[in-house]
Amino acid sequence: xxxxxxxxxxxxGVIGCALARxxxxxxxxxxxxxxxxxxxxxxxxxxxxxxxxGFAYDTGSLKxxxxxxxxxxxxxxxxxxxxxxxxxxxxxxxxxRADYEQLLRTMAQGERNGATGLRMIDGExxxxxxxxxxxxxxxxxxxxxxxxxxxxxxxxxxxACENGVRFDFNRKVTGITRDADGIWTVxxxxxxxxxRWIINSAGLGxxxxxxxxxxxxxxxxxxxGDYIILDKRLGPMxxxxxxxxxxxxxxxxxxxxxxxGNLLLGPTAEVTxxxxxxxxxxxxxxxxxxxxxxxxxxFTRADYIRTYSGILSKWVNEEGVIQDYxxxxxxxxxxxxxxxxxxxxxxxxxxxxxxxxxxGMMQEREAFAPNPEFNPERRGIRRFADMTAEERSAxxxxxxxxxxxxxxxQQVSKAEIRQAIHNPLGVHxxxxxxxxxxxMMGRCQGGYCQMRISRMIQEELGLSPEQIEYNRQGSxxxxxxxxxxAAR
Amino acid sequence: MREVDVLIVGGGPAGLSxxxxxxxxxxxxxxxxxxxxxxxxxxxxxIHDGFGLTRFQQALSGPEYAxxxxxxVRELGIPCLTxxxxxxxxxxxxxxxxxxxxxxxxxxxxxxxxxxCRERTRGALAIPGERPAGVFTAGVAQSYINLYNxxxxxxxxxxxxxxxxxxxxxxxxxxxxxxxxxxxxxxxPSGLARNIQQCLNDYDIPLHLGHTVIxxxxxxxxxxxxxxxxxxxxxxxxxxxxxxPCDTLILSVGLIPENELSRGAGVMLNPRTQGxxxxxxxxxxxxxxxxxxxxxxVHDVVDEVSAEAERQAAAIRxxxxxxxxxxxxxxxxxxxxxxHVVPQHITGADEFLxxxxxxxxxxxxxITVRDGDRIVAQKTYRRAVPAEMIHFMVKPGTPQTHxxxxxxx
Numbered sequence: 001x002x003x004x005x006x007x008x009x010x011x012x013g014v015i016g017c018a019l020a021r022x023x024x025x026x027x028x029x030x031x032x033x034x035x036x037x038x039x040x041x042x043x044x045x046x047x048x049x050x051x052x053x054g055f056a057y058d059t060g061s062l063k064x065x066x067x068x069x070x071x072x073x074x075x076x077x078x079x080x081x082x083x084x085x086x087x088x089x090x091x092x093x094x095x096x097r098a099d100y101e102q103l104l105r106t107m108a109q110g111e112r113n114g115a116t117g118l119r120m121i122d123g124e125x126x127x128x129x130x131x132x133x134x135x136x137x138x139x140x141x142x143x144x145x146x147x148x149x150x151x152x153x154x155x156x157x158x159x160a161c162e163n164g165v166r167f168d169f170n171r172k173v174t175g176i177t178r179d180a181d182g183i184w185t186v187x188x189x190x191x192x193x194x195x196r197w198i199i200n201s202a203g204l205g206x207x208x209x210x211x212x213x214x215x216x217x218x219x220x221x222x223x224x225g226d227y228i229i230l231d232k233r234l235g236p237m238x239x240x241x242x243x244x245x246x247x248x249x250x251x252x253x254x255x256x257x258x259x260x261g262n263l264l265l266g267p268t269a270e271v272t273x274x275x276x277x278x279x280x281x282x283x284x285x286x287x288x289x290x291x292x293x294x295x296x297x298x299f300t301r302a303d304y305i306r307t308y309s310g311i312l313s314k315w316v317n318e319e320g321v322i323q324d325y326x327x328x329x330x331x332x333x334x335x336x337x338x339x340x341x342x343x344x345x346x347x348x349x350x351x352x353x354x355x356x357x358x359x360g361m362m363q364e365r366e367a368f369a370p371n372p373e374f375n376p377e378r379r380g381i382r383r384f385a386d387m388t389a390e391e392r393s394a395x396x397x398x399x400x401x402x403x404x405x406x407x408x409x410q411q412v413s414k415a416e417i418r419q420a421i422h423n424p425l426g427v428h429x430x431x432x433x434x435x436x437x438x439x440m441m442g443r444c445q446g447g448y449c450q451m452r453i454s455r456m457i458q459e460e461l462g463l464s465p466e467q468i469e470y471n472r473q474g475s476x477x478x479x480x481x482x483x484x485x486a487a488r
Numbered sequence: 489m490r491e492v493d494v495l496i497v498g499g500g501p502a503g504l505s506x507x508x509x510x511x512x513x514x515x516x517x518x519x520x521x522x523x524x525x526x527x528x529x530x531x532x533x534x535i536h537d538g539f540g541l542t543r544f545q546q547a548l549s550g551p552e553y554a555x556x557x558x559x560x561v562r563e564l565g566i567p568c569l570t571x572x573x574x575x576x577x578x579x580x581x582x583x584x585x586x587x588x589x590x591x592x593x594x595x596x597x598x599x600x601x602x603x604x605c606r607e608r609t610r611g612a613l614a615i616p617g618e619r620p621a622g623v624f625t626a627g628v629a630q631s632y633i634n635l636y637n638x639x640x641x642x643x644x645x646x647x648x649x650x651x652x653x654x655x656x657x658x659x660x661x662x663x664x665x666x667x668x669x670x671x672x673x674x675x676x677p678s679g680l681a682r683n684i685q686q687c688l689n690d691y692d693i694p695l696h697l698g699h700t701v702i703x704x705x706x707x708x709x710x711x712x713x714x715x716x717x718x719x720x721x722x723x724x725x726x727x728x729x730x731x732x733p734c735d736t737l738i739l740s741v742g743l744i745p746e747n748e749l750s751r752g753a754g755v756m757l758n759p760r761t762q763g764x765x766x767x768x769x770x771x772x773x774x775x776x777x778x779x780x781x782x783x784x785x786v787h788d789v790v791d792e793v794s795a796e797a798e799r800q801a802a803a804i805r806x807x808x809x810x811x812x813x814x815x816x817x818x819x820x821x822x823x824x825x826x827x828h829v830v831p832q833h834i835t836g837a838d839e840f841l842x843x844x845x846x847x848x849x850x851x852x853x854x855i856t857v858r859d860g861d862r863i864v865a866q867k868t869y870r871r872a873v874p875a876e877m878i879h880f881m882v883k884p885g886t887p888q889t890h891x892x893x894x895x896x897x
Contacts, residue, residue, distance in 0.1 A: 228614065229611070233748075233751070276707055277618070277707070278618055278619065278707070279616065279617045279618040279703070279704070279705075280614075280616050280617065281616050282616045282702065285614050285616060301614065302612070304611060304612050304613075304614050305609070305611045305612060306609075306611030307611065307614055307616075308619070384586075389584075389591060392586065392591055393590055393591050396586070396588065396589070396590050396591070397590065400588035400589070401588070403586050403587050403588040403589065403590060403591075404571055404587075404588050405523065405573040405586060408523065408573065409748075411575070430621075443606075443612075443748075444606045444607075444609065445609040445610070445611050445612075446628070447606050447607050447609065447625055447627065447628055448606070450628060451628065451631050451632060451635070451636050454636075454638070455636060465638050465639075469621070470620070470621030470622075470708075470709075471621070471708070472707060472708040473708065474708035474709055475620060475621040475708035475709050476621065476709060477621055477638075477640060478632070478638045478639055478640055479639045479640070479641070479642055480638075480639055481637050481638060481639060482633050482637050482638065482639045482663055483637065485637060
């Protein structure tokens, strides 16, 4: 309550984290409030992880503009922040004359949007690129790619944190007021925060926060998509994401490879108003199976390793038509508040351009002094699985824990788990460690390693068994010890 | 690169049994590679009894059974690397191992795959619903309780009647949890009859056959599951759904041989067993690479794992002496009513042990091995169930064809 922040960011998704990182370039006291125990817990982590090309959005829209810009810079960003990104290209496959015409329109729209590397390819070239795909022809987007959405968001957040931004987790905003001096007070059940600027990057909560800011009238809907994750044994057969012919509002079911080499089938698309339900329905699993089979019939149910779902927050008008991103500072209603509404796909690709655009709007109202100590570089945990034999030997010589594998499926060493437990954001949920190390993400789903990892968290941080949480608050793994250990 | 005659991947019951047998038969240049800090494999966490009934005529606990072999390995001075994970096996039998002391490379004359199996997970089954904490495979829950002294459960529903699930129903009950019931999608139990009696009936835990979990609820810790009856196609029957409040769902829904290293070595796998395709020597499609125990096919009891590993050890000795084993030119196919057979290839020259599981429970049935019109072997069983592996010795006689079939009537 005592300190006064310059900027308070509501929401630790990819947009909030990109804002935190970009604002850290300036001499500002910044805090990010996140209602979950970690960043990247909702929309940002629950998607396909594709770096989009920018062809699927209406020309002139913010979505098109930021996507094209974000795509262009993603390689440099990934290098600077050390997160997995691969510019592997992507195909949109078609079979009929109508498909062909739609793809031509999509390509023309992309070119108008400034997207490059787009071209139609025939069946022969398509099958040279992806021998196993079903399709007569395709639109190839050479500059599309795949990224690890968790690591991208975590990298942005960690870089922000290392540059002085504070992250407070388990802080659900319940009220916002503005006093006569123009200082905002943000209420959470755990604490009050005072700030000069406020940014609503609350994703699924953007409508509710907008109301709290006194900006009324935005109608948002949730679009829920279910996915199936397949064993990474199949990864080499899909060198780039396979999409079907899109409309401007729905990309259709796709078969995508992740940076880890797993395949994703999905998403379905259903309107929902329940923003906390991430259950996957049987009918959607059956539907995904059917639709994915139609474009890539090389998997069986035995290849499933997990399912998940995500919800996009879409701003719709009175007719229910999905709108562009809305990014505004309403000097009349809520001065010194940036309101972001309907930030959905392509949000990962667009995150940093959005952040820079927002800062531009803020700087029109207040000049920020640069932060002379800002360091744009962030190094992630060095991964045993990605090392050459020589690098492995050197890493083990330096730290023998690199030679002790904790997660066998993903080949994650004890050294990596330990570093992740002591991550800059102070996150210690099981899922938080999973996102940071890839341990427990493989085909055995933690059957071998979760016991060791949960014990390491307890030992490294001095926590009791009851304090070990799976993901959210209240997701305790244990009800204590089986029995008290005898004194040694 | 170091050299070794036999490199054994896995220091569980199969690997240890094979190591002892090889050494006792004079093959002494052996290395056992175990990724965990201690030998014994999964037996370490199986503190219930019932191990060694056939082999030692006594009911040992898992750790006691393992210790017999560990002691013998130590007594013989067989080299074992622990905390050592095999990263790769190549078809020409080069093995890369990672240890806290560094990377090691071996070239082996023969390799025994003895990596055991893993549990099928919720994700692999694609059970619909949310993903809260409190959904554990039976083996994970067993490990938490028996090895890590952590209590993961209070109000429990168990899906699947595999043996580990049954054992855990009893174990959880003994530790004060309340097991509300065991739900099995099949119309018959997956576990051994003795475990149904000793772990469920003796503790008044109901077994609901022909039921499955169709939804999982809770966004933090599990709050409940929805179960439903299934039809004969295993589809949930509308109107039979029942919500059961619980904080823990234990899954005992099958074991999958752990063959990722085998794939890398170019070993062909059988889609039914999910283990290697082998001949009567336990030799895989990669010459000099053998497989034994649950990595080859999931066994009912550890005594059989040891016996299989010892047979493979004898074959490995023969392979080392002769440089190659006789070609197994006859294919053995699982026919009508048979889920799978091991081995899948035989020489047709020597007597061999046939292992199989039937596809469905049967009474008064005949199992027949056919070589064209010729009946090679026939055995009558009063009762045959998928949960209990069947094996018998087969004398091949003179082969007429190269495609034999094992079927039930």
